[in-house]
Amino acid sequence: MRHTVLNAAPYSWRKPARAASRFWKEELLTMGRNISWNEAVQRVLRERGEPMRYEEIAQEILDQGLRAPTPTPAATVSATLSFSLQREGANSPFIRIDRGLYALRELAVNSIKASNATVSATRSAVVVAPEVTDDAAADAQSMGLINAFGMFWRRDEVHWNRTATRLLGVQQTGGVPVDFSGQAGVYLLYDGSRVVYVGRVTGARLGVRMWEHTRDRLTGRWDRFSWFGVRAVAEDGALGPLPGAGIAVDSLISTMEALLIEGLEPPQNRRQGEGFNALEFLQEVDPEITRQRNLDLLSLMQDRLRS
Template sequence: MEKSWKEAITRVLKEADAPLHYTEISEQILARGYYSTDGATPAATVNAQLSSSVKHDGEKSPFIRVGKGIFSLRGSAAQTTVTSKQKAQPVAESEEESSGSIIHSFGMYWQRDLVVWRNDLKIFGKQQALSKPVDFGKQKGIYILYDHHTVVYVGRTIDRPLGKRLYEHTVDRLGSRWNRFSWFGLLDVTQDGNLRETPFNSSLAALVATLEALLIEALEPPQNRKRGDDFSAIEYIQDIDPELREREIQNTLRSIEQKMRGGA
């Protein structure tokens, strides 16, 4: 195991045959056991490590940014590799940081039956499979309800948090009409897994780009082959509520016990 994030990042990029997005770098670090962390935002940490090195160390940095969120080792063969999505070319720091997306995190097609529905609702998600879960019950922003993949309702959650609004939709007229939901959050996630408000300093162009990207993510139009420009939000995968996981364990133990008694 490496001693620091920087060493782990360097190791992953050395082994790569093409430039990598920081989210993929963090995934490979954790999956290969190159570094261990109990933080909730490993991808954001990796991005901060890379961006800080590129910005402050200049040409002395071992890393080079070759696209938005995409990095390579300076002078490596991968730096000039052309991937199926993008030709690797240096990107200015100012361009990389100019997105100003108002959406910081989001979750797509989360399952209703992985949540324990109550008034003080908790909704758990992870940045990656091996990272610390985050409770998004207090998130604010926009949400979408689906019947499988068909949109049945779009709502906003500002005065009342996401968990409260979703719970209300389990007991109102929409209660039986949806089984999945997506959300797009305005609150950022801290390293220790808490939600926080951040200053709004987005330009009009960035705001429009964010709205475009949100619609592309939510509706998945067939003619849009990529995400909208300047959508830098981190996607979180749903994590089952610990209470449901405990119920599953208890049910499994009861089933085993019953079978053992039957066999006796």
């Protein structure tokens, strides 16, 4: 479903009064997590009073406890916004300002000029930014075969074990961790910020392959790693199947470009860090590492008390 393309125009946003903000916070205490994603998105946007990116909305929802943590909150928010705009059109409570950027329709007080007409940014007007789409899905498509990735993860925050290594990551802080040890794709090893090795994993064994590098000739030469996986993350946190045969050339080219830009971070490429939050996962410290650090700290304190 395609919508009228509107050119971006100056907006003025009216922030809600403090009393209204307090009202929403008090109501959240009574409602807890019994609201839908759509309602949660509306509340965050109303409280902020200005446009927000979908991943920022997801983070705020988790921070406020409006919804229980999930493995893919940013993707869920993007899908919620897209579904509302596609299904409800002018009656949707949201407007899409730009790719990944959304606001509440009722908070827009200035008019927007379209390419062929001028429409009012009110609830009764059709105010939709360039082509309504699921921005998280669009981000994934532009990354080619890459369906999830992690950047500059720390080696010392993984509990390395041949059969039980877990590579834990979260899409948003406070989200449900996903184990990427069964991922397949390409990875980079770093000594500081310098790439020292590039490898690949064709089977679902990224965790095992990384563990091997803690014992081979590279063991003393790396302290961080990045990975780019081809298995997508489902809503329940499970990793999807490996891609089948017959890969399109354009998908392969997009994948190669994304790997080079995200992995090498060339200063003249503007895409790095702009709009791929639904695919990037932040490292989560393995609970076993946290437990061991706490035990070491307790032992140190006991030793000092004895001395």
